[in-house]
Structure formats: structure tokens, C-alpha cells
Amino acid sequence: MHLNIHGLHAVLQRWKVPPWRTLLWRTTLYSGLWWVLTEGTGSVWIGVPLALAIALCAPLNTNTWSAHLRWWKLPAFIGFMVKLSVSGAVEVAKLALSRRCDANTHTRVYYFRLLTCPSHQLLMANLVNLTPGTLTLRISDDTLYIHILHHPQIAAQLRELESRIAELYGLKHGR
Amino acid sequence: MMGDLLGIALILLSLPFFIASTVGLLRFPDVYARLHALTKADNVGLGLICLGLAVQADSVAVGLKIVLIWGLLLLASSTGATLISTSALRHGHPPRQRNDVDKHAGR
Numbered sequence: 220m221h222l223n224i225h226g227l228h229a230v231l232q233r234w235k236v237p238p239w240r241t242l243l244w245r246t247t248l249y250s251g252l253w254w255v256l257t258e259g260t261g262s263v264w265i266g267v268p269l270a271l272a273i274a275l276c277a278p279l280n281t282n283t284w285s286a287h288l289r290w291w292k293l294p295a296f297i298g299f300m301v302k303l304s305v306s307g308a309v310e311v312a313k314l315a316l317s318r319r320c321d322a323n324t325h326t327r328v329y330y331f332r333l334l335t336c337p338s339h340q341l342l343m344a345n346l347v348n349l350t351p352g353t354l355t356l357r358i359s360d361d362t363l364y365i366h367i368l369h370h371p372q373i374a375a376q377l378r379e380l381e382s383r384i385a386e387l388y389g390l391k392h393g394r
Numbered sequence: 395m396m397g398d399l400l401g402i403a404l405i406l407l408s409l410p411f412f413i414a415s416t417v418g419l420l421r422f423p424d425v426y427a428r429l430h431a432l433t434k435a436d437n438v439g440l441g442l443i444c445l446g447l448a449v450q451a452d453s454v455a456v457g458l459k460i461v462l463i464w465g466l467l468l469l470a471s472s473t474g475a476t477l478i479s480t481s482a483l484r485h486g487h488p489p490r491q492r493n494d495v496d497k498h499a500g501r
Contacts, residue, residue: 252462254455255455255458255459255462256459256462257455258453258455258456258459259453259454259455259456304434304437304438304441305438307434307438308411308434308435308437308438308439310434311414311415311418311430311431311434311435312410312411312414312415312418312435313414314418315414315415315417315418315421315422315431315435316414316417320421320422322422322423322427324423324424324426324427324489324490324491325489325491326489326491344476345469345472345473345476346472348429348433348471348472348475348476349433349434349437349468349472351434352430354426354429354430354433354475354476354479355475355476355479356426356476356479356480356483356489357476357479357480357483358476366426366427366429366430366479366489368427368430
């Protein structure tokens with residue numbers, strides 16, 4: 220209990236009011252989420268103060284959202300991921316339903332070239348699971364261990380995915 | 395009316411993906427290959443069902459809620475797949491390699 224109080228005190232000491240623009244964005248987004256989750260019937264007088272409280276509390280000790288995220292590139296990125304996801308699903312479906320299910324599985328290692336921040340690497344590790352023929356087995360030390368299911372052009376596909384994520388975060392050498 | 399028809403079409407379109415995913419789960423040779431089926435085909439099937447329900451929803455908020463559910467499930471499924479594969483590796487199940495012979499393939 221003693222430790223918990225100390226921990227709480229340390230967290231509160233690190234807390235600072237986020238920049239007003241960030242606060243406004245987050246409050247708007249969380250209010251929108253409230254509206255969606257309550258299917259448009261929730262009270263504004265509960266939703267907006269809650270959204271404001273969460274927006275104030277969220278950046279207590281971690282920078283959960285990168286300041287460099289380029290929001291305007293998000294729709295194109297989502298479109299790119301949906302395209303990859305559908306083609307991955309079609310490929311797996313074809314293989315599963317083929318007469319001779321000879322999955323040519325193997326593993327390979329992928330070294331990050333552009334993404335150095337752990338949260339960006341984790342995002343890529345998750346998205347690799349949705350792209351055709353690839354599955355993240357493990358992530359460690361700037362390296363992804365990937366399982367490949369019957370797919371020839373993995374290296375180019377992974378490089379493109381990494382470039383797209385780098386571009387989304389405005390990192391150097393992004394596409 | 396058009397929304398209902400489109401919704402039904404999208405939901406019907408999701409069925410082949412779910413069937414293929416289940417068949418893949420049964421036929422693929424190891425846990426890692428099976429996770430491919432679950433993370434890819436299932437997610438697209440679920441996405442089509444969510445879209446089909448969203449276009450039939452009574453209000454925009456309900457439609458967006460269904461799409462949000464899909465997004466959260468994508469995140470959960472993708473993270474879960476990596477956690478399962480990391481755990482399987484740690485417990486000594488090496489992935490099949492190119493030259494390994496699988497006597498039961500294509501059953």
C-alpha cells in the first residue's frame with residue numbers, strides 16, 4: 220500500500236497538462252467514441268466531461284500517440300492495408316481449398332531499416348499478420364522473425380509496408 | 395431496400411472466407427500455418443459481415459459502432475496470433491521448413 224501511494228505520487232508528479240490543440244483533438248475523438256458506443260443516445264453532459272477527463276489523464280506517463288502521425292495520410296494507409304488484407308485472405312482461402320494443400324512454409328528474418336521506435340515496430344509486427352503470406356513469430360532487437368506461407372515476393376512486400384509506416388509517421392527516408 | 399440487399403450480399407460474400415478459414419485450420423500442417431488462416435481469411439469474412447450489418451443499421455452511430463468492433467477485433471486477432479506463435483516457439487514447436495515432408499498434407 221505504501222509502495223502504491225509512492226507510485227501514484229511519482230505518476231502525478233510527471234503529469235502535465237497536454238498542449239491545448241492535443242487536448243481539443245483528443246476530447247473531440249473521445250466524445251465521438253462516446254457517441255458511437257452509446258449509439259447516439261448517450262447524454263452529452265456525461266460524455267464530453269468524461270472525454271475531457273480521459274484526454275487529460277491519457278498522457279500521464281507515456282506518449283501514447285506520436286506527435287508526428289500524419290493524420291491526412293491515414294485514409295490512404297487504411298486503403299493500402301485493406302487491399303493487402305483482402306489479397307492475403309484470398310490467397311489463404313485458395314491454398315486451403317486447393318486439392319493438394321502443399322503449403323511451402325518457411326521462416327525468415329527481417330531487419331528494420333526505417334522504424335527504430337518500439338511502438339512503430341510493434342505496429343508493423345501487427346500489420347505483418349494481416350498482409351499476404353506473412354505472420355510475425357517474434358519481435359526482438361530491431362528484428363522481426365516471420366513465418367511465410369507459400370508466397371514468393373515477401374522481401375519487397377515487407378519493405379513497402381515499412382516504408383508506408385515510416386511515411387505515416389513522417390520518418391526520414393520514408394517513401 | 396438497396397441497403398438491405400447490399401447487406402445480404404456482403405454477408406453472403408463473407409461465407410466462403412469463413413469456410414476457407416475453417417478448412418485451412420483443419421488442413422494446414424502446423425500451428426503457424428493455421429494462424430495464417432485465422433488471421434487473414436477470418437478477419438476479411440468478419441469485416442464483410444460487419445459491413446453488411448453496418449449498411450443495414452438504423453443510424454450512422456450504430457453503423458460506426460459495428461465498424462469499430464471490426465477494428466478492435468482486427469487488433470485483437472493480430473496481436474493474439476503473434477502471442478500464440480511466440481508461445482508455441484518458446485514451448486519447442488519449430489515451424490515446418492520448406493524441405494520437411496508432411497505425410498498428412500492435403501487430407
